[in-house]
Amino acid sequence: MEKQSSQELSIENKSAGFSRVEKQKLAEIQLQLLPYDVLRDILSRLSIKDVVRMSTLSREWRQQQICHPDLVFTKDTFGISTDPDPDFTKTINAIIRDTDTKRASWTAEFIVNVDSVLRPLWSTSTTTTTTLDKFAIEFGLLRKHKYHIDRWVNFSIASRAKYIAFDFTFDIDCVGPGCDQYKDVFPLCKLSGPSGSCVTSLVLGYVWLKLPPSFCGITNLTKLTLKTVSINGGDLQRLLLSCALLEHINIEWCSPLSSLRIGQELCRLQYLRVRRSELEMLELHAPNLTKFEFDKDLAQIVLSDCLRLSEATFLSNMRTQEFNDYDFDDLAFTFTELALPYVQKLFLLLNLDQVCSRKKCFVLLYLKFCYHKV
Known part of the structure; x- marks a missing residue:
């Protein structure tokens, strides 16, 4: 068989290129023709890890601005390895410095990855058309990451998520009253009133809660979990009383609490768990x-x-x-x-x-x- 001429090869390459372009356009058109509910159902059947990978690789999925109904971000979501793997030939101080450097790198990687997923979902800098069932951040974040935490809180509220979790207890190495300075003062007031009316379940971990005078409760909250949260007895009492529909309360490793007395009736409460919180009187x-x-x-x-x-x-x-x-x-x-x-x-x-x-x-x-x- 004679060798193909350069002109024939050029024609074939162009034809193959056109074919790929047409297939991509066809795939994009077909994706756009699918109803929103169908696309969302497809995503809901995948793990959040697969969805993140797909949205990274596929421009068409990003353009649709369709999101998995359960956004749960952990280190495993992005495959972040948090093994410190210390070099024991070094001094203790050197090992601590190395570990701190690695933690800073893990945290930076986590923040960038979360933002890359959420960025296409913002309609404006403060609003989104995305609606979620669940939004969760489970990673060791501190007060110095407040800018990112507040933006994610805003997104969770704007997306009308029913389940919201900001659990920063992962890999914490500082507990007790002296560590309050490292905890983010969580903006609970943003969930107060109409803005947080969709929230039915709230999980907070390794944060500091200070209720402002304007706090009027989380209207439809039925389940509350506090883990390693700094909150005084007065604010905890106000929080519980202002959430009239509470059915499930879990308080664990919270301080400084010595007693909790609530004179008013919690008529909906069905389950109560109090563990390791220095609470002597209930x-x-x-x-x-x-x-x-x-x-x-x-x-x-x-x-x-x-x-x-x-x-x-x-x-x-x-x-x-x-x-x-x-x-x-x-x-x-x-x-x-x-x-x-x-x-x-x-x-x-x-x-x-x-x-x-x-x-x-x-x-x-x-x-x-x-x-x-x-």
Whole structure:
């Protein structure tokens, strides 16, 4: 077979090029012809990691400004490795400097990646036509990243997300009152009133909450989780009372809290969890409370009119230790005399020494089930 002439090769190359262009145009046209709901359904069936990859590679998808209904950004979403891999031949100070440098690099990469996903979804600098079911940021961010945090809060509100999470507890190495200076003062007021009326579930982690006088509650909030949050008792009381539809409350590692007394009725509350928060005294009125979980830090419990409270869980903070000389008689008094006379199911999460030291279960009038777990 004779070799093709250069003119023939040129014609074939042009033909192939035209064919590729036509296929791209056809794919773009077909994508544009699909209804919005169909395109959104396609995205919803993919993982957020796949969606991020697709939007990065496909200009057509970016131009459609269609978003996955659940935007959950973590280090795994972008494949960010956070293994410090320290060089132990160096001094301690040098290792710390290297780790800080790596963390700064991971954080910068995370911020750039989140912004690259959100940028096409903004209609203007403050509005978006995108609507979400879930928006979550789960990464170790601090007060110095406030500019980005506030923009993402604005986006979560503008997108009318029902579930919002800003959990910065990942890889934290500073806890306690002295670390408040590193926590972002979260702009909770932006969720107050009509602007946050779509939010039904809120998760906050490693932030500082200071409620302004103008705060009037999150209208339709039913589920609240606070993890390693700095908030005083007065602001926590205002927050809980201003969210009239709360059904589920989880408070964990929060400070500085010594007592929480709420005189008004939390009529919708069904589940309450208080763990490792230095909260020694709890008093509230919750007639529809059915499940309650707490630990030994909570020494005094007064749950008035909780006739439906049928299940309680006590978690020992000393489960990982070999021995814990906890006064179970005091705990039994807490159950029987103060707050929980109607409990039918009692779960005790203890260590082996604690279980062996228990001579008998608590004497509760309506108790049908008592379970020890090591």
